[in-house]
Amino acid sequence: MNNHEQSGNQPQIDDSVYDVDSSYVPLKKRKEAQLENVYRKLNLNLVKKEVEPAKQRQEDDSVLMGPQANISLVDQTVELKKKHIIKDKTQEEKIAEEEKAVLEAMARKKQLASAFDIAKGIEYTEPLTSSWKPFKRHRMQTQEENEVMRVKLRIIVDGENVPPPLLTFKAMRLPKPILDYLKEKNIKTPSPIQMQGLPVAFSGRDMIGIAFTGSGKTLAFSLPVIMASLEAETKLKIEKGEGPIGMILSPSRELATQTYNGIVEICEKLVQNGYPEIRSLLCIGGISLQDQMPLLDKGVHIVVATPGRLQDMLQKRKLVLDNCRYLCMDEADRMIGMGFEDDVRNIMSFFKHQRQTLLFSATMPAKIQEFAQGALVKPVIVNVGRAGAASLDIIQKVEYVKQEMRVLYLLECLQKTPPPVLIFAENKSDVDNIMEYLLLKGVESVSIHGSKTQDERDYAIRSFRAGKKDVLVATDVASKGLDFPNIQHVINFDMPKDIEDYVHRIGRTGRSGKTGLATTFINMNSSDQVLLDLKHLLIEGKQNVPKFLSSINDPTDKYRINGNQIDVSIGCAFCGGLGHRILDCPKLESQRRVQQAGMRANTNQMSTNDY
Numbered sequence: 009m010n011n012h013e014q015s016g017n018q019p020q021i022d023d024s025v026y027d028v029d030s031s032y033v034p035l036k037k038r039k040e041a042q043l044e045n046v047y048r049k050l051n052l053n054l055v056k057k058e059v060e061p062a063k064q065r066q067e068d069d070s071v072l073m074g075p076q077a078n079i080s081l082v083d084q085t086v087e088l089k090k091k092h093i094i095k096d097k098t099q100e101e102k103i104a105e106e107e108k109a110v111l112e113a114m115a116r117k118k119q120l121a122s123a124f125d126i127a128k129g130i131e132y133t134e135p136l137t138s139s140w141k142p143f144k145r146h147r148m149q150t151q152e153e154n155e156v157m158r159v160k161l162r163i164i165v166d167g168e169n170v171p172p173p174l175l176t177f178k179a180m181r182l183p184k185p186i187l188d189y190l191k192e193k194n195i196k197t198p199s200p201i202q203m204q205g206l207p208v209a210f211s212g213r214d215m216i217g218i219a220f221t222g223s224g225k226t227l228a229f230s231l232p233v234i235m236a237s238l239e240a241e242t243k244l245k246i247e248k249g250e251g252p253i254g255m256i257l258s259p260s261r262e263l264a265t266q267t268y269n270g271i272v273e274i275c276e277k278l279v280q281n282g283y284p285e286i287r288s289l290l291c292i293g294g295i296s297l298q299d300q301m302p303l304l305d306k307g308v309h310i311v312v313a314t315p316g317r318l319q320d321m322l323q324k325r326k327l328v329l330d331n332c333r334y335l336c337m338d339e340a341d342r343m344i345g346m347g348f349e350d351d352v353r354n355i356m357s358f359f360k361h362q363r364q365t366l367l368f369s370a371t372m373p374a375k376i377q378e379f380a381q382g383a384l385v386k387p388v389i390v391n392v393g394r395a396g397a398a399s400l401d402i403i404q405k406v407e408y409v410k411q412e413m414r415v416l417y418l419l420e421c422l423q424k425t426p427p428p429v430l431i432f433a434e435n436k437s438d439v440d441n442i443m444e445y446l447l448l449k450g451v452e453s454v455s456i457h458g459s460k461t462q463d464e465r466d467y468a469i470r471s472f473r474a475g476k477k478d479v480l481v482a483t484d485v486a487s488k489g490l491d492f493p494n495i496q497h498v499i500n501f502d503m504p505k506d507i508e509d510y511v512h513r514i515g516r517t518g519r520s521g522k523t524g525l526a527t528t529f530i531n532m533n534s535s536d537q538v539l540l541d542l543k544h545l546l547i548e549g550k551q552n553v554p555k556f557l558s559s560i561n562d563p564t565d566k567y568r569i570n571g572n573q574i575d576v577s578i579g580c581a582f583c584g585g586l587g588h589r590i591l592d593c594p595k596l597e598s599q600r601r602v603q604q605a606g607m608r609a610n611t612n613q614m615s616t617n618d619y
């Protein structure tokens with residue numbers, strides 16, 4: 009029943025209609041055109057360069073080499089060896105060079121740094137320090153011992169002087185009320201991203217944290233901001249109108265609210281136990297600024313914000329970042345890579361001092377890491393699993409369902425598991441239609457998308473979270489970071505445009521060690537590129553790959569010369585998709601188009617949804 013392709017008796021499955029071959033006829037031409045577009049966008053002239061060096065070398069060689077040459081034989085030999093190496097470059101090396109050039113050009117174009125620092129010519133070379141340190145016995149551990157531990161925990165780190173991983177919350181020297189809070193929440197042992205990420209963040213180090221959906225990243229950046237605030241408050245009380253000490257940026261109002269609520273709970277626990285009051289402000293669209301003025305007047309320690317409202321407040325000087333020393337971007341690749349990039353750059357420009365910067369996400373392609381490293385000081389990269397990999401706790405099913413049959417099939421699909429179930433659709437109108445249909449059929453459902461009022465959005469999230477509604481139908485606004493308890497099943501009414509969104513969507517289930525199911529409807533309307541990314545993601549996750557996916561012509565085959573010589577698992581350095589390389593990246597191409605048309609606000613769903 010789960011797999012239509014396998015059962016072969018469902019009318020809505022029609023593999024024969026799915027003529028994938030025809031869409032790949034002009035592949036070579038398409039690649040050439042895409043390449044040209046990428047280069048044009050980046051003002052590179054690499055296509056020309058590819059042709060010219062050989063000619064140039066010939067000319068150079070004729071001048072430099074041979075008996076007439078005015079250089080020593082040793083130098084000539086070196087030159088000849090170089091020449092030989094250049095000539096012997098494998099196709100793999102050439103591709104790697106092209107990819108590197110594209111990435112470097114992008115990094116140059118998009119330095120993520122404070123305008124203030126750039127203007128003043130300030131460059132920070134050393135990380136900030138903090139008074140936190142691990143117990144002596146952990147400090148005494150050798151790097152080798154730490155590394156052995158990391159290997160066991162499947163944690164990969166990169167960076168100088170990485171603090172040791174700590175296996176218990178107690179070893180992290182957290183205040184007792186926080187330890188009690190964690191126990192009450194049944195959070196007994198830190199997850200791997202917490203074991204390594206928390207010591208790094210507590211030490212004041214800049215960090216990029218990558219770990220699969222539902223693995224506890226929120227605590228890995230919330231506890232450090234609370235600790236930093238406690239430290240600051242203890243040293244010098246935050247007075248009227250001062251603060252914040254730390255700031256967390258989220259791509260959606262709902263995610264910001266969730267993070268804020270978690271922080272407030274922990275801070276309340278601290279106050280109940282005699283610790284100083286740590287005040288937090290939720291800075292998102294749809295909340296009355298007037299209502300927040302009394303809190304702002306008192307001074308706040310922590311701000312959790314979406315970029316739109318935050319910029320508004322910064323511009324109006326309702327908030328100043330003079331004392332802000334901690335910045336975390338949750339779902340960082342979304343924040344930097346798509347849509348919010350200019351906003352983030354603008355927010356950065358309001359900082360006046362060095363800050364600790366942390367970036368977290370489940371999907372963080374190399375492109376973002378390179379880009380972000382320009383803004384971080386001696387960062388530590390903490391990686392648990394491949395960036396962009398799906399959680400192994402999710403059973404992924406992919407079914408071919410004709411476009412017009414999808415709504416009808418939803419009801420059957422809903423029977424697969426008990427509630428709660430999340431249904432994702434790309435378009436707001438689809439969300440509305442699905443919702444109407446489910447209500448007609450008596451399914452207790454709520455829906456959320458960017459055109460709903462804040463009250464409607466809040467109601468939907470609240471009632472679904474409380475278990476009063478069985479089904480939440482949503483656009484991608486609810487796909488990133490939201491943590492609903494025990495989602496049994498995620499249904500993708502359509503395949504998202506990029507594989508990262510797919511990873512985030514299905515990541516609403518299979519969280520904190522529990523198993524979940526994800527079903528995705530695909531048909532001829534799904535793009536070939538993303539289906540190939542999906543195929544490779546399923547292979548990576550050891551999931552069943554349906555025949556209609558495995559039979560698609562795979563352009564990454566062309567990179568597997570000489571018997572799979574190229575490791576395709578490196579995937580696309582821009583979007584992280586495994587089914588293509590950066591030179592074929594549809595997302596890069598679509599961004600180029602968006603930028604050219606100057607339509608960012610209209611075409612990026614996040615931007616319209618989340619302010």
Ligand SMILES: Nc1ncnc2c1ncn2[C@@H]1O[C@H](COP(=O)(O)OP(=O)(O)OP(=O)(O)O)[C@@H](O)[C@H]1O
Pocket residue numbers: 193194195196197198199202219220221222223224225226227369370488489490491515516519520
């Ligand atoms: N160490 C832990 N042990 C058990 N549960 C935990 C632990 N840490 C966090 N959790 C719980 O796991 C759930 C998922 O955590 P969280 O929302 O932080 O995941 P995430 O990694 O941020 O996911 P996403 O990538 O989707 O944003 C939450 O309900 C959280 O309370």
